Amino acid sequence: MGKTVRTLAYGSWPSPIDAALAAAHDGHPEYVGFVGDEVWWTEPRPAEAGRRTLVRRHADGREESVLPAPWNVRSRVIEYGGHPWAALPGEDCPLVVFVNFADQRLYRYEPGGEPRPLTPVSDVGAGLRWAEPRLRPERGEVWCVLEEFTGPGPTDVRRVLAAVPLDGSAARDRDAVRELTDDRSRFVTGARLSPDGRRAAWLAWDHPRMPWDGTELLLADVGPDGTLHGARTVAGGPGESVAQADFTHDGRLLYASDRSGWWNLYLDGDPLCPREEEFGGALWKLGMRWFAPLDSGLIAVVHGRGATALGILDPETGEVVDAAGPWTEFAATLAAHGERVVAVGASPRSAYEVVELDARTGHARVVGAEHDDAVDPAYYPEPQIRTFTGPDGRDIHAHIYPPHHPGRVAPADELPPYVVWAHGGPTSRAPLVLDLEIAYFTSRGIGVAEVDYGGSTGYGRAYRERLREQWGVVDVEDCAAVALALADEGTADRDRLAVRGGSAGGWTAAASLTTTDVYACGTIKYPILDLTGWGTGETHDFESRYLESLIGPLADVPARYTERSPATHADRLHVPFLLLQGLDDVICPPVQCERFLARLGNRPVPHAYLAFEGEGHGFRRAETMVRALEAELSLYAQVFGLHPPGVPTLELKK
Structure with a gap:
């Protein structure tokens, strides 16, 4: 006998996908590599204070966390980080070198022993940081990118290629680190x-x-x-x-x-x-790696227009043969060993998994972090790939996730609420993969629209450069065009539209709320809100001049920085909003939120500000993600008149 389908208002459907489940499945495997014949990768542990561990897949298929808590294998070079580990097989056990997040030192580790530091601590600014280690045992060295702070400011920094002795002699002696290049270039990748x-x-x-x-x-x-x-x-x-x-x-x-x-x-x-x-x-x-040369002369590639596939390119013919399998999206991490290729792939029905491809046979299989349905897949959303028409007739790429529940439908005369998701970057893209955070909303009867607004990657340089000097304009227009198109075609309720985003997406959400009347509310996560402050020392070095392309040179167009900033227009904000911020965020620091709220003043706009200790740019701890997700749902419930069961009520200040 099939399930009984009941009629219940949108946003009130009971769902087995709670915030704790979504948080437990946040993040995905990254930085894959081969150690001899074994496949290794890094993997998130939200329940262990958000650390990333290094996972080893033994020859018998057994997965093992190489390092126990609290070791956190993660680099902070350019703040967004980089490949944080390297390893070589040994007669008894492998030799592992890794970056530890807490102190950013490079460590040497042989399983069974204790990690030993290879690099010193510096008390200048943010110290010494390392990324992309490459072992050179024949020289007794590991070659890396070195990021060294030379003063107290976020831009007092130099970057070079460097060689670190494997014998630990540099652990207390900065002079024992051998610099391979000078610092004439501000940024370098590993050699x-x-x-x-x-x-x-x-x-x-x-x-x-x-x-x-x-x-x-x-x-x-x-x-x-x-x-x-x-x-x-x-x-x-x-x-x-x-x-x-x-x-x-x-x-x-x-x-x-x-x-x-x-x-x-x-x-x-x-x-x-x-x-x-x-x-x-x-x-x-x-x-980040989109290709990996093979010993045969073939090349493994992650490629595509929008979505990405894993393929094998024959340089003699220019032909690409894609791996067969359920995966529709591959991350920018690849490694090759002989004719074996390891990658990280996902689909709308499965989260990111470690996938191995045999380039000779074309056979692909999951070898790590295998997707396991934590709930009945009938609750997963069923996305649609759409292209909308924006201002000036331009194309806007988007993924639409309608409300979906195997046992509930809404009354025939009701249209669903929708939340427009603006991705971060803004030079990024929304992958079409199973995301339980999206399912958290769609399984309750709230639609989600992920918009790859102008400026997104995956569609060529011209699409990417639509945002040049137009940030806060094109992204806002494109998100609004998708939202209004959904309402005009009868997919979404025009009176129950929301916008949300984090980082650069937080900027787009805030700019949308202060410059348009499209949305009834919004969620703004670790955002940029004041361009003048952000562009004059309130962010890290990597993005400290980013606004020159997104907005224009500050010296030439200072008024544009003021006019575009959501903080300038806090007085225009009249709809409820939720502001979420990590207190350790050095990319979009809390001062941006505090300034925005101060400029809001005592205006009677319902809102909540949740700031989290121990969180940086992007939330990694399970308890933080649970609190943030439940707060967001409560905001929509209060504004849209929804009644989701079992969700704590967010107190909104007025």
Whole structure:
């Protein structure tokens, strides 16, 4: 006998997907690699104070957390971090090098022993930080990116390639760290070595560019003494973004460049597979990988237009054969060993899993972090890929998640409430994957619309650059166009539209609430709210000049910084809102929220401000995520007249 379907108002449906379940499944595997024949990766542990652990998959398939709590394998280089570990197999046990989040020191670890620091502590500014370690046992070194603060300010920083002794001699002696490059470039990625070890390649760029604006691909010779010399630029420039570089098995230089308007692959400067799709992306973290050369000469690639697939590219023919399987989205992390490829893939019915592909047979299988349905999949949302028309007839890409419940429908004369989700970045994209945070809302009868507004990646450089000097305009217009289109076509209730976002998405949400009348309420998470403050020392070095492309140079258009800022227009805010903030956030610091609330003054606008100790940019602790998600649902319930069962009431100040 089938389930009985009952009629109940939108937003009031009972759901087995509670906030604790959504929080437990937040985050996904990252930074995959091979250690001998074994597959390793990092993985979140929301219930363990939000730490990331290093997971080892033994030959028998058993998964093991390499390091116990509280060890947290995570780098803070450029604040967003980078690849934080490296390991080599040993006769008795592997040699592991990793970055520990708490002190940002590099540690050496052999399972069975205790981690030993390899790098010193510095009391200058934010100290010393490391990313993209690469073991060089023949030299007794590990090569890394070194980020060193030279003063108390967030932009008092230099970055170089450096070699750290594996014997621990640098643990108390900064001078024992050997610098491989000078600091003429503000930003560098880790070096990739040619198979013979005689050449090194890395990326570099300088303010005010972001890495998706323009990077240089540098190539240097490696001397017998382990020094780099003769560094020269071989690709890239101010208007060309090289996203990744590596060497093929026979020593040829392979890289992803967007010189054609799309990130495509080039081998020694020649295009391999020219297509209007992306074989690279925005380098938000050091060590992101969209391709991996194989010993056979084939190349594993993560590629696509919008959604990404895992494929094998034959450089001789330019043909790509995609892996068969249920996965419709792959993250920018890849590793290869012989003809084995390991990646991280997901779909609208499964969360991110560690996937291994045999390049010879084309067979793909899950080898780690296997998706397990925590609830009946009948409660999962059923997304739609849509393209809407925005101002000037421009296309706007979006994913629409209608309310969905196997045992409930709404009255025939009722339209559902919808929440527009603005992703962060803003140079990012919303992946079409199972997200229990989305399911938390859709299974209760609240629709979600994820908007890849102009400026998003995955659709070519021209789409990305729609946001140039138009941040706070194009993103706001595109989100509003999707929301209103859903209302006009009878998909959503025009009077019950909300907007939410975090980081740059928090900016878009706040700007939408202060400059449009589209939304009845909104949720603003760890946002940018005051451009002048954020652009003059209130954020970290990596994004400290980002506004020059998003808004324009401050010296030239100071009025634009004031006019665009939601903090300037707090007096226009007349709908209820929820403000969520981590108190340890150095990217979008709490002062931005405090200034916004001060400018709101005593105006009778219902709102709540929840600030969380121990949280930075993006929430990682289970208890924080539970509190934030339940508060958000309570906001919508109060504003839209919903009655979700079992949700604590958020107290709104008036």
